[in-house]
Amino acid sequence: MNLDAAPPVAMVVDDEPVTRLLVKRALESLGCAPVLEAVDGIAAQAVLRAHPEIVLVLTDIMMPRMDGLELLRWGRQAVPDAMWIVLSGLETFDSAVAAIRLGAFDFLPKSPRAEEMGVAVRNALERRQLLAERERLHRELQRKVRELEETSEVLRRDLERAEVIQRALLPRSPPPMEGYCIQALYRPGQHVGGDLYDVVRLGERHLAFYLADATGHGVTSAMLSVLFKQRLVLVDPATGLALPPADVLAAVNRSICEAHAAPGLFLTAVFGLLDTSDASLTLASAGHPPVLHARDGQPARLVRRTGPALGLAPDAHFLQERLQLLAGDRILLYTDGLLPSGSERDLDLLQQVLASPVASAQEVITRLHAGAPAGAERDDVTILLIDAHAGASWFDNGAGMPEATASGAPRPESEVVFYGESDHAAHLALRGRATWLHCDAFHETALAVLDGGRPLVLDLSGCEYMDSTCLGTVHELVDRGGVVLTGVTPAVRALFEELSMAQVLAAIREHGPAAPPLYALGTGDVRAAVQQRILQAHEALSALSERNREEFKEVVESLRGEQDAAR
Structure with missing residues (x-):
């Protein structure tokens, strides 16, 4: 019956020697050793002070000097474990009930039978072990939360340097294209974004362009963007002809899937090929928000996705659509940060803004975000606007930083991640707008649960929106197994469907278990020393090309200097 590494130490308190002897022998037969004795409450206090290792106390109620109830009141404070x-x-039955209310685990009749005592003692020790395990798990969870909170400074600097990486991937100036005006605007949400775009002239006739949004932020996002850009093939090497957009997306999707097997990492992208000889435009979209085709005097046409996001399935199939451009037509590509809700109402607003003949890319983003509350958390925003008329082209890759705390770290809007436990599962809930700021606490807590072999219930009944980082995190966790989703709102389900996240959709349960009381997990700033990892990432990027080597030279030298100074 011994549940601990060593036999449990017990004590019997009774003023009757015969009763003490009988109970002591019964406890010894149950594996307790040693079993100490006390004749009343005062004596028991002295024994407990001298032996804090005592884990089980059996005490009479009616005793001289100090009775059992008074001893129990004292003992619950002095030896809480x-x-x-x-x-x-x-004659003392009512007092026994009062003892239970004071915190006693059980009560037995005087001169208890061996079977009764065996059941009570086993249950008490098992209960103590369960409480100790729960306390251990609680301390472990607190430790993990503290570790997350201790990594803020490195993450902040990581994001700032990843911004350098991201900007190095963006084009510096638009290519010349007679009869067309190209405008692009890029704004990272928090230091660095997962957005990427480019416009490339292919021969005399064709203009290729794309807009991609990599899941996540920081170094992970930048590396995924590098992978996408490096694996993108625009021209058939055998013929030198521009490849159709559907073929371009299918090829880069296969290449990304072959390059990594990590679940939760994916990109959405839209790729276009403009043939200036006949003013035709061919588009293919991999899970990306709709492309808008605006024409004077007509409602804007929406070109929705023609295939799933990149990096989810190597055999994904992509279709493409062909548009005919007239003079004055406009084509708008954007990332999901432009329309945070992704609702049809926002799309209608975007169509109205785009219908304005003087709306530049800067005016589009300004008008759409005019109603955003001051200091609100923002996602990355990238806009690519192609006008079928002559005019000045420009690329604006400047930075637009959101409001920050005194430490320079992003400030989350509110508590978003919540945690609780029931007898059968651990419960995590995402509430409000779940973004990359909250994913560290969400991801680490979920991994701790799954690594411990416990099932995880993810409650999304209060979740209004997930950015790509949260979507990727959910995909990764579901892929591990042991995760079910409950309360999925229509808006969030639409995001899963938009990205063809079949595994996640299959994990949704309409009627999940009732949630226990939940408490908010801290998603505050993170502080830890992982400079070596950041340096290695930048060195890896620098090795990819001579241009990268020049772009990241100062960053790499700065990181190496900081490491040398810290030694």
């Missing part, structure tokens, strides 16, 4: 069982005669 000990389990208490009271011995009661018929």
